[in-house]
Structure formats: C-alpha cells, structure tokens
C-alpha cells in the first residue's frame with residue numbers, strides 16, 4: 001500500500017468515580033489538539049501531549065510516505081467523571097472527522113481506557129465502536145491504552161489490537177506508540193490476528209500494580225509476558241485496571257494477540273492469569289501510618305547521619321483524581337516540628353495568587369484551601385514566608401515527563417514552619433524533580449521529601465531515593481489504597497482484595 005491515509009485520534013482520561021466532574025477546561029488546560037495543531041505538537045521538540053502519538057508519527061515517517069489524518073487528541077489530568085455533554089461533543093468531532101476523511105487505510109486511537117462520564121460507564125468502548133462502524137470491518141484499527149485502563153469487551157471487540165503500557169511508572173509510552181505503528185503496518189500488509197481476552201476478579205489498589213522486578217504478582221505477569229519468545233505473538237497486554245473507576249468492566253485483564261493461533265492465544269492467557277490468582281494476597285496494600293511517617297521525617301531532620309526519606313501522599317494523587325490539596329501530612333509535619341522537609345506540589349490557585357501579589361520575602365498567614373470545597377480538602381491556616389515565585393512553565397527532565405512541556409500555572413515556594421511547600425495553580429501530580437528544582441531547591445540536601453503522587457515519582461526521584469527510603473503513607477484521600485473506605489457500587493463482586501475469594505475459573509473469550 002503506497003501513501004496510506006491514517007487517522008489519529010484519542011480521548012484520554014482516567015476517571016475516579018469519587019472525584020469532582022471533569023470538564024472541557026480540564027482538557028483545554030492539558031491537551032485538546034485538533035487537526036494540524038495535533039500534528040504540530042506531535043512533531044514539536046517538547047510536546048504537550050503524552051509520548052505515544054509523537055512516537056507513532058516518527059515510526060510512520062520512517063516507514064515511508066504516508067498521509068496523516070490528525071483528527072483530535074483530548075487529554076486531561078486524572079479527575080472525576082467527564083461531563084457527558086462535553087464527551088458527546090468530542091465523540092461527534094471524531095465521527096465528523098473520520099467521515100470527512102474516508103476512505104482511510106488505518107486508524108490509530110491513543111486512549112487512556114479508564115474514562116467514565118456522568119452518564120456512561122464505557123465511553124472508551126463507545127469511541128472504539130464508533131470508529132469501527134465508520135471505517136468498516138476491513139480497515140485496521142489499533143489502540144494504545146494505559147496500564148490502568150478498565151477494558152470492556154466492547155473495546156476488545158472493536159479494534160484489531162489493543163496495546164497497553166507495560167511499565168508502572170509509565171516509562172514506555174513512546175515504545176508502545178512505536179509498537180502500535182508497527183502492528184498497523186503489518187495489518188495494512190494483510191495480516192489478521194486471533195485474540196484471547198480474560199478478565200480476572202481482581203481490582204488492585206494502584207500501589208499494588210508496580211512493575212519493577214520483585215514488586216509482586218503483577219510485575220511477575222509483565223515479566224512472564226515479556227519473556228514469551230514465539231513468532232506467533234503479536235502483543236500481550238496485561239492491564240492492571242483502575243479500581244476508582246468503579247465500573248462493571250473493572251478487573252485485571254489479559255489480552256493476547258497472536259498470528260492466527262487460537263489455541264496458543266488461549267493457553268498463553270491462562271498461563272499468565274493463574275499464578276497471579278494464586279498470589280492474590282499480595283494485592284492487599286501495606287502502608288505506613290501518618291504517625292510512623294512523621295516519626296521517620298523527624299528522625300531524618302534531627303539526625304543527619306540517617307538516610308533521607310521520601311513520603312508518598314498516595315491518597316491525594318492528582319494522577320488518580322486527587323485534588324492535590326489535602327492538608328493531613330503537612331499538618332502532621334508542622335505539629336511534630338519536622339525540619340528540613342520539602343513538600344509538593346499543593347494545588348491552591350488562591351494561595352499561589354496571594355503569594356504572587358505579596359511578593360518574595362513577604363510574611364503572611366497562609367490560608368490553605370480557601371477556594372476548594374471537596375472531600376478531604378480541609379481549610380487551614382499557618383504563618384508562612386514567600387521564598388520564591390515562578391510561572392510554573394517548564395520542561396520535564398526525568399521519568400514520565402522527560403522532554404515534555406508542562407504548565408503548573410503561577411507557582412510559589414513558601415516556608416511554613418520547617419517545611420518548604422511548593423504551591424501551584426493547575427492541578428498536577430508531583431512526579432518530576434523540576435517541580436522543586438525550578439525554585440532552587442536542592443532535593444539531595446532535603447532530609448524529608450513529601451510528594452503528592454502514588455507511584456510515578458519513582459521513575460524520576462530514584463536519583464535521590466532507593467526503594468527502601470520510600471514510604472507510601474496511609475492518610476485520608478480520594479485515591480487511598482484502602483479500598484474498603486470507598487462506597488463502590490458498580491464493581492463486579494466478589495472481587496479481590498475487597499472480598500475473600502477462594503474459587504475462580506478463568507473465562508477466556510476468543511476472537512478471530
């Protein structure tokens with residue numbers, strides 16, 4: 001096929017059922033790129049979008065002449081259910097764009113896979129289904145999804161191949177974009193695949209889905225899948241899921257795509273899920289209490305012979321829908337008189353604006369969470385000094401955000417007691433050392449670092465902290481790994497680790 005016409009689109013958000021509604025503004029703040037703007041960002045030196053589409057475009061460019069048909073890529077920080085009317089408008093843009101571009105030779109969908117809307121539990125499935133119905137059954141469609149996607153049957157059925165991330169922290173987004181291009185090229189040459197799909201009754205808290213070797217049964221599944229060395233394998237995706245989506249399609253999912261061998265696809269899927277089922281006790285998290293965390297921080301601040309500690313405020317992770325503003329850890333550190341600590345990033349537009357209005361050196365009473373009235377975002381006040389101010393714009397240097405541009409909005413570094421606190425305007429998880437370094441903070445000199453992030457910080461703060469120096473703290477919040485504290489209504493039950501289960505027989509769907 002010469003000069004193939006390939007459409008590119010995607011609706012990428014991870015929705016936390018318990019967080020406030022995500023709106024158009026949340027997408028516009030991050031990436032809402034249509035037509036030529038999509039392609040220009042994909043080819044930019046420091047794109048605003050995640051790395052899959054830029055890598056896809058590079059791989060297709062290297063393959064020879066092609067005609068990209070960029071339709072729309074919409075991406076937001078993880079948040080609550082998406083405003084349904086906005087989602088339907090976006091879906092209509094996809095549909096109009098695809099119809100106007102026909103005939104197409106292939107479609108690449110760059111999705112997260114854990115969206116919900118205020119009215120729909122499977123908007124990703126709806127996108128995939130509409131794409132298929134418009135382009136027809138013979139046009140190759142490949143989608144990349146996040147490792148935290150909640151995969152519906154509809155999603156699997158509507159595309160030729162699903163390709164999920166394999167790394168958590170997600171350091172392989174570009175590789176997966178490249179892989180999607182290579183699979184589409186094979187499909188455009190006439191290949192057709194046979195797929196096995198199985199969903200486990202497992203909704204693990206995000207802290208139990210790390211992929212570094214030795215971190216648990218999920219990491220073992222990923223290693224086992226990657227060790228498969230068989231020319232029949234096209235892709236094996238082991239999708240951890242996102243418990244806070246609270247949908248009937250939740251559940252750790254394996255999708256095996258093979259070159260036309262149904263029996264082998266089924267056997268491979270079964271061999272992956274059974275060891276994880278046997279090891280399911282490891283999906284229950286072990287956390288550090290706030291009191292223990294404060295004791296560690298106080299000791300690190302007083303005895304500089306002790307190694308520094310990193311406390312992860314996993315329950316207030318904006319990357320999982322948290323608001324990035326719960327006060328519990330900061331208040332506990334202040335009460336204990338902890339010294340030499342840095343904490344970030346706290347989303348508080350009003351406080352940041354006040355610091356900018358007062359200027360560097362100002363001493364004032366910082367009123368946290370004056371504007372926010374959501375669960376866990378409790379207001380409190382403390383004497384503070386403005387140390388530094390920043391526009392909040394920059395480029396990431398390490399981990400998931402390396403080489404990508406970011407915009408935290410007007411930001412400020414405050415001194416509050418013995419803690420330096422970074423306050424930002426645009427909600428963002430703290431998984432990039434530059435968020436501290438842009439204020440002149442030397443992370444290596446801090447004795448305690450507190451990040452509002454669940455796990456993605458590990459790919460960047462590993463420069464400063466080994467795994468034994470990192471503690472996931474059990475504070476309250478919208479992304480607490482203690483799943484029993486949530487009022488789940490739509491998860492399939494029984495499910496591990498919320499329920500005790502002894503029996504399970506895998507039901508493997510085969511598609512060819």
Ligand SMILES: [Zn+2]
Pocket residue numbers: 146147148170
């Ligand atoms: Zn993810």
